[in-house]
Amino acid sequence: MKTYIPNKFIVDRDPERCIQCQVCVNQCSFDANYYDAEDDEVKSREENCVGCHRCVVFCPTQALTIRKNPLDYRENFNWRPEVIEDILKQAESGAMILTGMGNDKGYRVYWDHLVLNASQVTNPSIDPLREPMELTTYLGSKPDKVELDSNNLKLKTKLAPQVKLDIPVIFAAMSYGAVSINVHESLARAATEAGTLWNTGEGGLHSKLYKYGANTIVQVASGRFGVHQNYLDAGSIVEIKIGQGAKPGIGGHLPGEKVSSEVSLTRMIPQGTDALSPAPQHDIYSIEDLAQLVYSLKEATNYEKPISVKIAAVHNSAAIASGMVRAGADIIVLDGFRGGTGATPKIIRDNVGIPIELALASVDSRLRAEGIRNRASIVVSGGIRNSGDVAKAIALGADAVYIGTAALVALGCTLCQQCHTGKCAWGICTNNLTLTKRINPDIGSRRLANLLRGWSLELKDILGGMGLNALESLRGNRLSLRGIGLTDTELKILGVKMAGD
Amino acid sequence: MRDLTEISNPYSDGKIIDSCSIFGMMDTSGKCFSGKDITKAIGNMHFRGNGLGGGFAIYGLYPEYADYYAFHIMYLSKDSQNQVESFLKENFHVVVTDEIPTQPTPAIINPPLVWRYFLEVDMGKCVLQEPDDYVTEKVMQINTCMDGAFVFSSGKNMGVFKGVGYPEEIAEYFCLNDYQGYLWTSHGRFPTNTRGWWGGAHPFNILDWTVVHNGEISSYGINYRCLEQFGYLCTMQTDTEVVAYIIDLLMRKHGLPIEIVAKIMAPPFWDDIERLPQDERELLIALRQVYSSMLLNGPFTIIIAHQGEMIGFTDRIRLRPLTVGVKGSMLYLSSEEASIRLISPDLDKAWIPMGGEPIIGRLATENQKQFITGVTEVRTGNKLR
Numbered sequence: 001m002k003t004y005i006p007n008k009f010i011v012d013r014d015p016e017r018c019i020q021c022q023v024c025v026n027q028c029s030f031d032a033n034y035y036d037a038e039d040d041e042v043k044s045r046e047e048n049c050v051g052c053h054r055c056v057v058f059c060p061t062q063a064l065t066i067r068k069n070p071l072d073y074r075e076n077f078n079w080r081p082e083v084i085e086d087i088l089k090q091a092e093s094g095a096m097i098l099t100g101m102g103n104d105k106g107y108r109v110y111w112d113h114l115v116l117n118a119s120q121v122t123n124p125s126i127d128p129l130r131e132p133m134e135l136t137t138y139l140g141s142k143p144d145k146v147e148l149d150s151n152n153l154k155l156k157t158k159l160a161p162q163v164k165l166d167i168p169v170i171f172a173a174m175s176y177g178a179v180s181i182n183v184h185e186s187l188a189r190a191a192t193e194a195g196t197l198w199n200t201g202e203g204g205l206h207s208k209l210y211k212y213g214a215n216t217i218v219q220v221a222s223g224r225f226g227v228h229q230n231y232l233d234a235g236s237i238v239e240i241k242i243g244q245g246a247k248p249g250i251g252g253h254l255p256g257e258k259v260s261s262e263v264s265l266t267r268m269i270p271q272g273t274d275a276l277s278p279a280p281q282h283d284i285y286s287i288e289d290l291a292q293l294v295y296s297l298k299e300a301t302n303y304e305k306p307i308s309v310k311i312a313a314v315h316n317s318a319a320i321a322s323g324m325v326r327a328g329a330d331i332i333v334l335d336g337f338r339g340g341t342g343a344t345p346k347i348i349r350d351n352v353g354i355p356i357e358l359a360l361a362s363v364d365s366r367l368r369a370e371g372i373r374n375r376a377s378i379v380v381s382g383g384i385r386n387s388g389d390v391a392k393a394i395a396l397g398a399d400a401v402y403i404g405t406a407a408l409v410a411l412g413c414t415l416c417q418q419c420h421t422g423k424c425a426w427g428i429c430t431n432n433l434t435l436t437k438r439i440n441p442d443i444g445s446r447r448l449a450n451l452l453r454g455w456s457l458e459l460k461d462i463l464g465g466m467g468l469n470a471l472e473s474l475r476g477n478r479l480s481l482r483g484i485g486l487t488d489t490e491l492k493i494l495g496v497k498m499a500g501d
Numbered sequence: 502m503r504d505l506t507e508i509s510n511p512y513s514d515g516k517i518i519d520s521c522s523i524f525g526m527m528d529t530s531g532k533c534f535s536g537k538d539i540t541k542a543i544g545n546m547h548f549r550g551n552g553l554g555g556g557f558a559i560y561g562l563y564p565e566y567a568d569y570y571a572f573h574i575m576y577l578s579k580d581s582q583n584q585v586e587s588f589l590k591e592n593f594h595v596v597v598t599d600e601i602p603t604q605p606t607p608a609i610i611n612p613p614l615v616w617r618y619f620l621e622v623d624m625g626k627c628v629l630q631e632p633d634d635y636v637t638e639k640v641m642q643i644n645t646c647m648d649g650a651f652v653f654s655s656g657k658n659m660g661v662f663k664g665v666g667y668p669e670e671i672a673e674y675f676c677l678n679d680y681q682g683y684l685w686t687s688h689g690r691f692p693t694n695t696r697g698w699w700g701g702a703h704p705f706n707i708l709d710w711t712v713v714h715n716g717e718i719s720s721y722g723i724n725y726r727c728l729e730q731f732g733y734l735c736t737m738q739t740d741t742e743v744v745a746y747i748i749d750l751l752m753r754k755h756g757l758p759i760e761i762v763a764k765i766m767a768p769p770f771w772d773d774i775e776r777l778p779q780d781e782r783e784l785l786i787a788l789r790q791v792y793s794s795m796l797l798n799g800p801f802t803i804i805i806a807h808q809g810e811m812i813g814f815t816d817r818i819r820l821r822p823l824t825v826g827v828k829g830s831m832l833y834l835s836s837e838e839a840s841i842r843l844i845s846p847d848l849d850k851a852w853i854p855m856g857g858e859p860i861i862g863r864l865a866t867e868n869q870k871q872f873i874t875g876v877t878e879v880r881t882g883n884k885l886r
Contacts, residue, residue, distance in 0.1 A: 123717040123799045124820055131818055136771045138790045145755045146791050148784075153761070155784045162790055371730045374791070467719040469818060470768075472789075473798035479722030 005088050009051045010067045011044035017063035018042060024055035024064060029425040029435055030418070052416035054425035086346070097346040100419025100429065101405060102246050102338040102383060105350050110357035110490075111389045115499060117480045119467035126469050128460035134470040135456055135463075137400055138162040139237070140306040141330040142374040160330060161306050163236050165400055166195025167456045168471060169390060171448070172381050172404030173219050173241065173310070175201030177254045177263045177275060178342035178419070179408075179429055180436035181208075186411065186444030188212035193445065194452040199402070200226075202241055202252065202277060204266040210234050217308065220297065222251060223277035225267040229300070237331065238297050239308040240290070242281065245339030245382040248312035248353045252277035253343060258422050258431045291327035298328070306330035306377075313337065313359030313382065314352075318366035325367060325376045333402065334359050336382025340405040342429055343420035356382040357396065361494045364397025364476060373397075373476075387458035396494065397476040410451045411444050521703070521715040522546035522668075522836045525686040525804040527811045527862045530830040533561050536677030536685065542840040543687045544669035549715075549836060552608070554690030554702035555671040556663025558711040558806060559682035563658050569596050569619035570636055573654035573661060574643070575699055576614040581649035588647070592639055593620040601662075606674040608666050613699055617660075633708055633753070640707065644700075645734075651700040656709025658808065663688075663702035671702075683864075684811055686804050688713040705745045709807050712748070714741040715836060716801025716821045727794035744803055747795050759805070759812050760859060765792040767817040767857030804834050809864040819856035826851045832862035 011032065020042050024033040032048040033055060035041075049066065056064045071081050089097055119125040126133070140162035147156040171187045184198075184206060191198040192215045199217040204226015209216070218235030220227050232238055243249065254275035264271040284290050294307050301307075309324045310333035311317065317334060324332050336356025341349070360380045367373040380393050381402030393401050405415070412426040419429040427438025459471075468474055482499035483491050491498060524543045528534060536557065543555075563571050572589070576582040589595055597619040603612070620636075627635035640652045654661035659682075662675040668689040672678075688703035704711040718724065718740040725735040725743055731754075733746040744766075751762045765788050768774075774785045789796075800820030804813045813834035815823045826833035826841035827850045833841040838851055854860050 119719065119799075123719050126818070132770050132772065134771055140790075142791045146757070146787055148757065148761065153758070153784070154780050155787050157787065157791075159787055159790065368726060368730055373730065467717075467800070468798045470793075470796055470798060472793035473720035473723060473796055475723060476726055476794065477720060477722035478726075 001092055003088070003092055005085050005092075006071060007047040007049065007069055009046060009049040010069050011046050011049055011055075012065040012067060013042065013044065014063045014065075017061040019061055019063075021060060023058050023060060027054045027058045027425060029054075029423040029430075029432070030421075050416045050418045050425075051414075052418070052425050053414050054412075098343055098420045099346040099349060100340070100342060100344070100417045100421075101415050102340045103349050103353070104415075104417070107337075107355065109383070110355055110486075110494070111383075111385070111392055113484050113486050113490075114357075114392050114481050114494070114496065115484060116388070116391060116395070116462060116466065117482070118465040123467040125467055126464040128457075128464040131464070131469060133460040133463055135165075135167050135459055137165045137168045137471060139165065139308075139331050139377040139379070139399060141376055144374065161304055163197070163306060164195075165197065167452055167459070168394060168398075168400035169384075169452060169455060170196055170217070170379065170400055170402050171198035171407050172339070172402035173199035173201040173217070173239070174342070174404055174408075175203030175219075175225075175254070176206055176266055177203040177225075177258055177431065180427065180431055180439060181206055181262065182436050182439040182441050182444065183408075183411065183428055184209055185441040186439060186448055187407065188216065189441060189445035190448030190452065191215040193449045194456075196452065197236065199239065200235070203254070203263070203275070204268065205231055205234060206262065206266050219310075220293075221277055222279070222281040223275060225269065225275060225277075228268075232297065232301050232305075235305065237306050237308050238301060239310055239331075239333065240281075240293060240297070240329075241310045242284070242290075243310070243312035243314075243335070244341060245312045245335030245337050245353055245356070246341035247344040247348045248314055248337075249279060250345065250348050251279040255422065260431050260433075263431060287323045287327055290324065290329075294328040308333055308379070310335060312339075312352075313354050313356055315354065317354070317359045318362040321363040321378075322366055322370055322372070325372050329376055331377045331379055331399075332363070333379045333381065334363060335402075336380070338383030339381050340408070341419070356380050356384075357393075358490075358493055360393060360396050360398055361496075365495060368476075387455040387462065390455065391459060391462045391474065392481060394471065394475050395477050395480050396496075397478075399475065407448055407451070410447045411439060521691055521713075522549035522689040522840075523687070523703075523713045523715050523802060523804055523834075524836065524840055525684075525713070525806065525811050525813060525832075525834040527684040527806075527832045528830055529832060529862050529865050531561070531683050531864050532830070533681040533683050534685075535679070535681055536672055538844040539685045539687050540669050540672040540677060542835065542844050543689055544667070545840045545843050546689060546835075546837055547667060547669070549691060550667055550689030551691045552667045552670075553665055553692050554663070555666050555668030555688065556661060556702045556704050556713075557668070557672065557675075557677060557685060557687045558654075558659065558661045558704040558706065558713070559677075559680055560659045560684035560709075560806060560808060561682045562660045562680060563619070566597065566619045567658040569621055570655055570657055571660055572618040572620055572640075572652055573601065574616050574618065575651050575653060576616070577649035579614070581647060582614060582616065585643055585647055585650045588639075588643065589618060589620065592623065592626060593618075594623050595619075596621055602676055602679075603674050604676055606666075606670055608670040609664065609674045612664060612674070637707060637749075641734075653700055654706050656706065656711075656808075659709050659711075661704050661706045661711060663704065664699045665702065684806055684809075686711060686713050686806050686811070688715075701739055703741060704806075705739075705741050707745055707749060708753075710745065710748060711806050712741055712745045712803055714744055714801060714803045716803075716816070717799050718743060718797050718801060719799030720797060723794050724797065744797065744801075744805075747797075748805060751792075751795070759810070759861060761788065763812070763814050763857065763859035764788055765795050766797045767814055768796055769817070769857065802836065811862045812859050814854070814859040815856050817857035819853075822853075823860075824851060824853055825860050830865070832860075834860060 202221030213234035221241040308331035337353030
């Protein structure tokens with residue numbers, strides 16, 4: 001069938017600059033560039049170009065420019081080019097449209113409507129270059145109070161297990177299988193260097209990464225891939241994954257082509273078979289079932305590790321979160337609709353779930369109203385882009401944030417949304433061995449650790465500017481935020497005053 | 502479940518920014534003295550206030566009525582007085598009622614009516630509660646529900662005197678030279694974003710606890726939200742209120758000693774904690790983990806007092822001043838050393854404590870051994886050094 005879908009991008013190759021070296025041909029995993037031996041000329045198949053810019057970055061003579069194909073249809077706000085093309089794709093394939101990464105639609109980004117405070121005159125700002133500035137955060141359930149032995153003032157209360165973070169930014173769950181071993185290793189090493197955590201995702205933990213266990217969150221998801229006693233013992237936190245912001249209510253599907261022998265060993269499934277994660281966990285059909293799994297995992301890990309429960313941010317997150325805390329979760333993770341994924345039905349990604357800012361504000365308020373906020377840490381994810389977003393999330397009430405997309409961008413990702421194809425030209429979301437070696441863990445871990453270092457310096461500047469020298473004084477401190485361009489209802493849900501007020 | 506948007510105010514913009522002078526003096530042998538010296542000392546720091554608030558707290562004030570709760574109440578009208586007095590009669594056994602003596606002072610304009618009541622808790626009315634909780638509840642009730650009336654002192658054998666004016670003017674107005682006590686604290690206020698009102702002056706008081714505070718609590722936004730979880734509503738339009746409630750919660754309800762409470766409000770840095778011996782380290786880590794929302798961040802010096810004890814400390818990086826002076830059994834705490842020297846030129850010892858390090862003066866008794874971390878210890882009267 002002749003496709004009616006026009007190419008998205010135009011590859012401009014400057015003939016004056018091009019030296020026919022074929023780097024672009026070798027770098028493009030989508031076959032958008034090829035060498036025509038007859039003409040001795042590098043040419044493009046523009047219909048294959050996904051706009052990932054791998055060739056642009058690697059072209060030694062800067063001969064390449066990728067431009068959007070203007071596609072000047074007759075203007076129609078309802079029937080936009082994307083809408084038309086999605087219909088064409090389905091008319092030609094009869095299938096669901098799959099995509100990668102998080103919701104890319106123009107929903108309001110609340111971070112961009114919140115601004116932070118700073119000290120002037122009546123309280124001094126603190127200079128982080130000259131004064132200690134503390135970002136240390138402990139994840140885990142906290143009791144209402146501490147009891148002391150009255151004779152010698154020693155600690156009597158035994159706290160639930162706590163995990164220390166030097167920076168309140170954790171690498172989000174991305175499974176081995178979806179991403180390559182080199183990405184996992186980069187994340188694990190960077191987390192170890194930065195004193196934070198990374199998350200295995202649902203595909204188990206490769207045996208060579210067990211040594212990073214102290215900085216690892218091991219995930220238990222509906223497919224239970226790679227879950228066994230050693231795996232649970234290896235991590236410092238065990239996370240039950242109920243849902244994901246990019247595809248709330250939907251399971252996962254790792255195509256058999258990505259299940260290599262190493263992936264097969266780690267996931268404990270036959271090589272080349274599809275790895276299907278059911279939509280629900282089939283032993284959790286209710287909150288009391290969740291409590292059973294939480295306590296099974298606590299039993300299995302000897303009550304030595306916090307148990308985290310991750311859900312997608314949906315309409316009634318606040319009530320669900322309250323139930324999760326009461327079911328014994330030490331950490332609750334909320335993943336907003338901008339959270340990324342390796343593959344999701346586009347219709348789900350673009351239409352299901354809510355922004356993380358609103359979910360976080362309502363969950364934090366709800367847990368405080370019930371007097372149980374201290375019983376669980378809150379970690380949020382889904383579209384955190386920079387340290388400003390981190391500071392705002394913490395001021396709204398989060399203990400820490402997960403970053404997935406931002407971490408992948410640090411490794412080279414340009415959000416071309418082809419994760420589900422397994423052809424990632426940047427070597428991130430693929431298990432094709434010629435592509436995966438594009439991520440060198442020495443360099444990858446350096447880039448990730450650098451990112452965290454930069455953010456931690458910025459966070460210290462933000463804190464110092466507000467006259468605070470410990471992160472906990474910002475946590476839940478919504479007076480340090482003001483809203484701009486928000487309605488009264490939005491301000492009320494966020495618990496934030498209007499700027500100028 | 503409580504709807505937190507319905508209580509206090511949802512944005513809790515009750516924080517008032519101010520800067521101030523504070524002074525405290527205590528005779529740890531328990532000997533009483535008049536307000537002459539402290540008035541002179543706080544008056545020496547005139548420049549740190551702006552005349553929009555001054556006040557004093559005096560302990561050992563009413564020995565003849567030591568078993569009764571002494572309420573000091575200010576009224577804007579006779580009507581509100583009648584209303585509150587019938588409320589008091591309903592809920593307490595009123596032992597003595599009198600108007601607090603004042604003298605005309607040029608600087609004091611439009612003072613409210615100020616009355617004093619010695620009250621006994623009617624045990625028939627407070628059956629399932631501790632008397633202290635009962636009294637607290639009634640004070641909150643008057644202060645939040647009754648127009649034109651404000652209870653600004655409610656402890657036993659102590660009293661607070663405060664109002665709009667410089668502290669030395671307030672002392673003159675309330676004739677404080679006529680009162681005797683073994684522990685005095687005082688405050689001169691420089692509010693920067695609010696009208697001065699009589700109730701907003703320091704010291705802040707609930708039961709026999711008082712707080713005088715110089716500073717701005719930058720962490721107010723989380724401190725008040727944390728206190729709301731424990732049922733404290735911040736209504737008094739000042740950040741000092743959170744100090745008072747944190748102390749009440751931690752000391753009275755959680756039973757923690759002041760040394761520990763100081764480590765919660767002004768904790769050592771993580772790096773310093775790491776270097777401590779294991780027991781101490783575990784304790785301080787747990788305190789920071791559990792009470793992280795009660796860390797008072799931003800510049801402050803506070804002097805806390807209750808019966809038999811005066812405690813002063815600053816924020817953990819000492820962004821506001823505190824000087825300690827010791828002379829015999831006397832302990833002085835002041836924003837400025839000059840004020841101490843003015844009334845006690847010949848000090849045995851004067852020093853500036855480290856940030857967050859509590860200086861504690863206690864009435865002399867036998868066998869006082871306490872755990873204080875890394876602190877220049879000021880002990881009972883006969884052991885002062």
